[in-house]
Amino acid sequence: MSATPEFTSTSPALRRVARGDLCSGCGACTIAADGKVEMQETAQGFLRPRVIAPLTASEDEAIGDVCPGLGQTVNDDGASFDPMWGPLESVAIGHSTHSDLRFAGASGGSLSAICKFLLDSGRVDLVLSVSASPTDPVANQAKRCINVRDVTDAAGSRYAPSAPLDALRRLLREDTKIRIALVGKPCDIAAFQQLKRTDAALGDRVPITLSFFCAGVPSLVAADRVTSSLGFTWDELETFRYRGNGWPGRATATNAAGDSASMTYMESWGGILSGEVQERCKICADGTGMAADIAFGDAWESDENGYPIFEEKDGESLIVVRTGAGQEVLDEATSAGEIVHTSTSPRAIDPIQPGQRNKRRALQVRLLGRRLAGKPVPKYRGLHLGTMTRQADLRFLAKNMLGAFRRAVFPRERPTRQR
Secondary structure, eight states: OOOOGGGOSSOHHHHHHHHTTOOOOOOHHHHHTTTSEEEEEOTTSOEEEEEOSOOOHHHHHHHHHHOTTTEEEOOOTTSEEETTTEEESEEEEEEESSHHHHHHSSSTTHHHHHHHHHHHTTSOSEEEEEEEOSSOTTSEEEEEEOSHHHHHHHOSOOOSOOOHHHHHHHHHHHOSSOOEEEEOOHHHHHHHHHHHHHOTHHHHHOOEEEEEOOOOOBOHHHHHHHHHHTTOOGGGEEEEESSBSSBSBOEEEEETTSOEEEEOHIIIIITTGGGGBOHHHHTOSOSSOTTSSEEEEEOOEEOTTSOEEOOOBSOOEEEEEOSHHHHHHHHHHHHTTSEEEEEEOGGGHHHHOHHHHHHHHHHHHHHHHHHHTTOOOOEEESSOHHHHHTTSOHHHHHHHHHHHHHHHHSOOOOOOOOO
16 A cells, blocks of 8 residues: 555655554654644545654654554553453453443443543543544544533444544643543553653653553444445434444434434444454554553353354443552542442453454464565564464464455555545
């Protein structure tokens, strides 16, 4: 894939990202380049950086250091380390004690409950999350949550591109003293931790990071396909909800007259959205928020074949605490009555999250397939890729390597948004 116009610049780091189609759209480069890079939506419905002012050599080096498309390093920092699931302080299954948050949230409202606790307790002044864009209902915008109403409005997964680190850059410039809880995709939080290593003051400004299990970022073109399948054109769409309002919740489109239509999670994610994730997500080493203080996922029940059951029921969250700071927050939120949970073991995650498990096992050979095709790949350190590979059979590995090679040699032309 040739470098797209939004990447064309004097930045060797961004050119390498473009050549490998490695961008995750996190926005870390906007901070590393001190505002000389901005994020833009492409015609294919992803967020990509555009250089708007000449970069110095040190700024380009900083971009290379923090970009999760070029690499990720996982340190256990004293926590117990599970080769499959990363740094662990504890693992639990639980939900918010507030019925509205539990209903609105994608999986039991535990992430929303922690955000509410952080604000109510004064641990932070603001939670930086994402919510629906007011101008493009299928797209995302940064959400500055300062109370429970804001948290509730932002509840529910948004399967669309987001660049929370770009929003964080603007927020940090506006207020030099505000304390922020950052909610982001695993790649967002990994990039933030890299930024923090070069600017220790960021740790004081952002004392807690929260993430969620992520299976990839679909394009906005895919979201348009969902709404079109529900019978709505883009210009008549008033609101769109990917998930939530139940567990797993339905993808629901509504027009200005209040007419709505919906489809199941299996139909929306399984049938449309998952097939349009960006290329970087297919070689992601960390879909489970290993760099966050706490990560949250769906505590799916599985059938006899190990496949998740997506029947509607009261939501339950998988709560993976990765640091001592995260454990302290969870314990205090539990004592405050914001969340209830039951401890479990790391091995309980294996059947709950088969997709994440299989992607980790396939990753090393997917990277090999891309290397054989002459494409750059991220440099992963501390992620035990060899251990994961040895857990898979040869047929599975061969299929994944050949698939990665074929995609690298013959990248498909992505459709553009029609609005």
